[in-house]
Amino acid sequence: MSEALQQGDVSIRASRERFVALWGQMGSNWGIPRTMAEVHALLFIRGKPMNTDEVMDALDISRGNASMTLRNLVDWGIVQRVHRRGDRKEYFEAEQDVWKLFRTILRERKRREIDPLIHQLRECRAGGSAEADVEKDGESAAAHNARLEELLSFLALVDLMCQEILQPGEGSADAMELAARFMERET
Amino acid sequence: MSEALQQGDVSIRASRERFVALWGQMGSNWGIPRTMAEVHALLFIRGKPMNTDEVMDALDISRGNASMTLRNLVDWGIVQRVHRRGDRKEYFEAEQDVWKLFRTILRERKRREIDPLIHQLRECRAGGSAEADVEKDGESAAAHNARLEELLSFLALVDLMCQEILQPGEGSADAMELAARFMERET
DNA sequence: CCTTTGTTTCAGAATTTTCTGAAAATTGTA
């Protein structure tokens, strides 16, 4: 009896640890600091608010690291601060809805990375005059710019799809359909 | 006149450099080594095959680094080796079709990262017996597993969308539509 | 106020990742 309980206990703990490690690994593949992904994984899989000390203990990280990482997760909008009556500690709780999580991450990465990239790419097109079309190395400014334009038009579509996924309305289906048609036409 | 030509020249070179730097930055945001993204950007924006020495010179990197990076890009399938008659050097050429590029990257990241993640997540579900349902800390194995299942069902949809985008057929539109409906239902 | 509890900050340490350069391997040529 206690045997079975014990085994169940080990199993769920092991499952948690494995999940945290897995998520951390995945995060670092996608440019997110391992610890940040691990803290998120921990909060997500626990499903209940935890305070800084609990996170520190569970992941064996320093107070400073826990503090910075939790703040980052809050800034990203995928973890929320929770206060408890009669407890001065701050607690943190991860968003439990996976789709909301996905949308939030998409929104942030679009805002922080995709939008600035598009903006800078637009500025980086060669503005050479029409006469100075052909370079010494045989490269034409037109061809160069055409490549940038192709990239930009792809990114414009990505941007559009993000917008449609992010906006709460029911326009998503139409947008996806549009995108799908676009893709067929392109290639 | 030479003034105008000169200006055009500077402009296109500057544009290239800026693009390479931008792409490198973006790459490192998404977990791709900066140099790898830069080499790719260089080959893409030049639009013509370059050999190892040309890449080394253009980006000011070592031979070893250039060799490894180019091999990686070839392994990823977004750069191809090109041979020239009467020249023993190997040349490298980047895929110019942006959609193909996107698909290739998607295919590789799915194969290397998403598929293994799904597989490992499935294995990591807590297999505790039904009796050992509630833990000391009040957490039920059922709730724990439910979270993993939600994540897995999201990943299954991602997987499906990837497949549809990747398969050359015209099923894409339908798949996207399906996905869009799914999303609405979920949230 | 002063104390206690809890949080944030950030300079330097530790770790991880990426890069270099020279030696070894490979490939094509004579």
Place this chain on the structure above:
DNA sequence: TACAATTTTCAGAAAATTCTGAAACAAAGG
């Protein structure tokens, strides 16, 4: 086979990133 050109490899160096820990700061209670 010998040779020259080119590419690959990989141990150690360099660079970039992440983490720690202690001091500064903030907030609440008395």
